[in-house]
Amino acid sequence: MRRALRNKLDHLRPGALSKLEPVGFDSNRMRRPLPPLQTLIAFEAAARLQSFTLAAAELNLTQPAVSQQVKLLEHRLGVKLFRRRNNMILLTEQGEQFAEDVAEILNTLGESVQNLAPDAGRTTLTVSLLPSFASTWFAARAHRFVTANPTVDLITLSTVAKTGFGQEDADVAIRWGPGGYEDGYEERLFGEKHILVASAQTAETLRDMSDINALxxxxxxxxxxxxxxxxxxxxxxxxxxAFERGAFFGDSSATVNAILYSQGIGVVRDVIAQHLLVSGALVQLPFEPVKGPYSYHFICPERRVEQPRVQAFLTWLRKEAQSP
Incomplete structure (x- = not known):
């Protein structure tokens, strides 16, 4: 057996590889050397956070260590990825494009590692949500997803920023707007109405009132x-x-809570108030609503939409969109 193995290896000694080229083996084709992974990780964090200091805190490194890793990467690539001005860093044009590519590659690698993790089939799904939606409609229903999908750990990120997959840790997102997300998969979930509401106690005192001006x-x-x-x-x-005076709130969920805990009235988005309307804590007054101009949409990168954890979440969302 050893002699047979030695004979096979003899065929691969210098000059032997050229004999394989006619059948499709190119001895001159070699994988292009890649930069060290730690330099890419440091660069991605610095590019996403626009700060070496913040990147260092996230990666549990020192600021000089992150800066050194980025310099090493720039030297390896032969291009400048950042413009350094005083205490600020700005991505160059080449740096911006490379940051998008690196973020996508690291995300894909992270997902592959997660899929291989031998943790009894457990997985994590991170969802990006608007704060008002996260603390109302979604918070009132999330337990039903967790119960129905016990192997999926659900993490929510509350942010008003435009979703940029690769620039944040979200796998999927729910956004409110006109639609038209161009960089991935999008599905409309539901629209909304603007309704006049009061707390249950206040509504009881107004039940015989049919003229809105009387309010x-x-x-x-x-x-x-x-x-x-x-x-x-x-x-x-x-x-x-006649209704211009009163209290003003810069957050939809705060407006809903203010109405709930006062003797006042107000117009709110029915989606944000839905859980309180169902419980009876808030009451829609008997006046015509107005349809809102926007809808809620599910969005995610195309490469993720067929993943089992994403499909489970999307199936659950479709069901919840049809229920009060």
Whole structure:
């Protein structure tokens, strides 16, 4: 056996490889050497956070160590990835493109490693959500996904920033807007309406009131991000000018809670208030709603949409979108 093995190896001695070229083996083709993985990790973090200091904190390294790794990478590639100005770093044009590629490669590698992890089939799904949506509609339902999918650990990121897969740790996202996400898979979940509401206790005192103008002396709580409250008042025969005074909140969930804990009224998005309407804590007053201009959409990179954990989440979302 040893002699047979030695004979095979003899065929691969210098000059022997050229004999294989006619059948498709190119002895001159070699994998291009890649930079060390740690330099790519340091660069990706610095590019995403736009800071060596923040990248160092995330990676549990010192700031000089991250800076040195990036310099090593730049030297290896022969290009400048950052412009350094005083205490700031800015990606060069080549750095921007490379950052996107590196982020995608590291994400894909991370997913592959996760899929191989021998942890009884467990996996993690990170979802990016708007804060108001995360703390209301989603928070009231998340337990149902966890119960139905016990092998998936669900992590939520609350952010108002535009989702950039590769620039944040999210696997998928739910965003509110007109739609038209161009860089991956998108699916419309549901729209919304703007409704006039009050707490259950306050609504009880208003049940015989049919003229919306008669509510003008009530404390009116406004969501400063939206002007649809004017449309609701007008649609029901009221004068918006009579409702311009009151309290103003810059967050939809804060507006809903302010109405809940006061004797006031206000116009809110039904999606954000839905869990309180179902429980009876908030009551929709008997006035016509106004359809909102935007919808909620599920989005994710195309490469992830067929993953079992993503399909499980999307199936659950479709079901929840049809239930109160």
């Amino acid at each position: 003008a002396d009530r404390p009116f709580l406004h969501d400063t991000n939206y002007s649809e409250w004017r449309a609701v008042i007008e649609k029901n025969g009221g004068d918006p000018a």
